Amino acid sequence: MNLRFxxxxxxxxxxxxxxxxxxQRAPVVPPIPLPNLTEAYAEVREVVxxxxxxxxxxxxxxxxxxxxxxxxxxxxxxxxxxxCYRVAxxxxxxxxxxxxxxxxxxxxxxxxxAEALLAQLTGRGNAELAELICHIDVLNDLGKAAAADEILAxxxxxxxxxxxxxxxxxxxSFESQDFGDAVVHLDSVRGKFRECVRLQRxxxxxxxxxxxxxxxxxxxxxLPSVDQMIQDPHTAAVFSHRRDPLxxxxxxxxxxxxxxxxxxxxxxxxxxxxxxxxxxxxQFALLTAERGGxxxxxxxxxxxxxxxxxxxxxxxxxxxLSMLQEDWTESKIRLNDLLLVEPESIAGWSDLAFVLEQLxxxxxxxxxxxxxxxxxxxxxxxxxxxxxVQQRAKEKGRLP
Numbered sequence: 269m270n271l272r273f274x275x276x277x278x279x280x281x282x283x284x285x286x287x288x289x290x291x292q293r294a295p296v297v298p299p300i301p302l303p304n305l306t307e308a309y310a311e312v313r314e315v316v317x318x319x320x321x322x323x324x325x326x327x328x329x330x331x332x333x334x335x336x337x338x339x340x341x342x343x344x345x346x347x348x349x350x351x352c353y354r355v356a357x358x359x360x361x362x363x364x365x366x367x368x369x370x371x372x373x374x375x376x377x378x379x380x381x382a383e384a385l386l387a388q389l390t391g392r393g394n395a396e397l398a399e400l401i402c403h404i405d406v407l408n409d410l411g412k413a414a415a416a417d418e419i420l421a422x423x424x425x426x427x428x429x430x431x432x433x434x435x436x437x438x439x440x441s442f443e444s445q446d447f448g449d450a451v452v453h454l455d456s457v458r459g460k461f462r463e464c465v466r467l468q469r470x471x472x473x474x475x476x477x478x479x480x481x482x483x484x485x486x487x488x489x490x491l492p493s494v495d496q497m498i499q500d501p502h503t504a505a506v507f508s509h510r511r512d513p514l515x516x517x518x519x520x521x522x523x524x525x526x527x528x529x530x531x532x533x534x535x536x537x538x539x540x541x542x543x544x545x546x547x548x549x550x551q552f553a554l555l556t557a558e559r560g561g562x563x564x565x566x567x568x569x570x571x572x573x574x575x576x577x578x579x580x581x582x583x584x585x586x587x588x589l590s591m592l593q594e595d596w597t598e599s600k601i602r603l604n605d606l607l608l609v610e611p612e613s614i615a616g617w618s619d620l621a622f623v624l625e626q627l628x629x630x631x632x633x634x635x636x637x638x639x640x641x642x643x644x645x646x647x648x649x650x651x652x653x654x655x656x657v658q659q660r661a662k663e664k665g666r667l668p
Contacts, residue, residue, distance in 0.1 A: 330360030342509040398500035431494040517548035580610040
């Protein structure tokens with residue numbers, strides 16, 4: 269009797285095991301969110317709806333939730349993207365990408381949560397440089413300098429020659445008042461970067477000189493950031509999901525300038541599909557002019573003005589085309605047309621001052637420079653240009 273009873277119990281337990289395992293495997297997923305797409309471009313609406321439909325077909329897939337989140341993130345549906353990243357992490361806690369991209373979203377509003385996610389990534393032996401740098405910066409924002417230094421040491425072991433790492437090593441040394449070490453790190457950086465130049469100035473203030481000359485302050489903002497040199501596969505994945513026509517137009521123009529004929533074809537298609545998008549139209553016109561098609565470029569801009577008369581950016585584009593051909597008389601006419609529509613345009617007054625300078629209309633040029641300096645009083649370059657015009661005029665005896 270006992271043997272038979274034990275056999276029955278064993279059989280029942282064995283039969284129930286697959287059912288129990290099935291229950292344990294089945295994750296609980298929330299309803300799939302869908303943002304308001306009323307004002308979205310048709311291309312964006314289509315891709316979001318496609319990703320949403322794919323997720324409805326496979327709601328327990330971390331990869332499908334993540335791909336949907338990437339699409340939402342790419343088109344700045346931030347809150348909905350965060351929800352979806354969280355679900356993707358829940359379904360696959362081992363995947364680094366969703367944690368990193370969620371941390372990027374959280375580091376401004378909730379740096380402690382971002383830090384907890386980044387700690388899981390930088391604890392791995394194969395952490396990406398982008399993950400390490402982001403973790404370092406968040407820890408510093410939280411005032412956890414010692415922990416940030418530990419992660420920086422780890423980054424320096426693997427990426428010791430990278431400008432983003434060298435700059436942070438130099439900054440760490442400077443803040444520790446080890447100025448000599450800071451100089452060594454900065455001298456190891458290849459290329460010119462904004463952050464490095466600023467740190468060079470701080471070192472000069474305490475009597476430390478680096479090998480590289482410090483650029484003029486006016487040139488500093490034109491320098492790239494060290495972080496632009498970081499290859500970040502996670503954010504690259506976000507950008508690869510963008511479908512809005514303005515972004516695609518920018519990408520197409522970059523490809524065209526790099527010599528890809530398909531880039532120009534894509535840009536033409538986007539202008540035809542979205543004739544109202546000024547950025548794409550101006551990119552198309554400028555590229556056409558750069559290739560010698562000045563008359564066609566003007567037609568492209570004038571077509572935009574026909575659709576949207578007196579639009580300042582299109583008027584500015586028309587003036588830019590005549591300036592490219594050094595037709596200063598026509599440029600003056602076009603810039604005056606722009607300033608009638610947008611009388612406080614800094615770029616318009618600046619360009620007019622330059623054009624009047626080329627026409628040797630000294631008094632009007634100085635007056636135009638005075639006007640633009642009243643709008644942008646801190647612009648040292650414009651002030652220098654005005655002074656140069658006045659000085660040349662004095663030397664020629666045109667001004668007292």
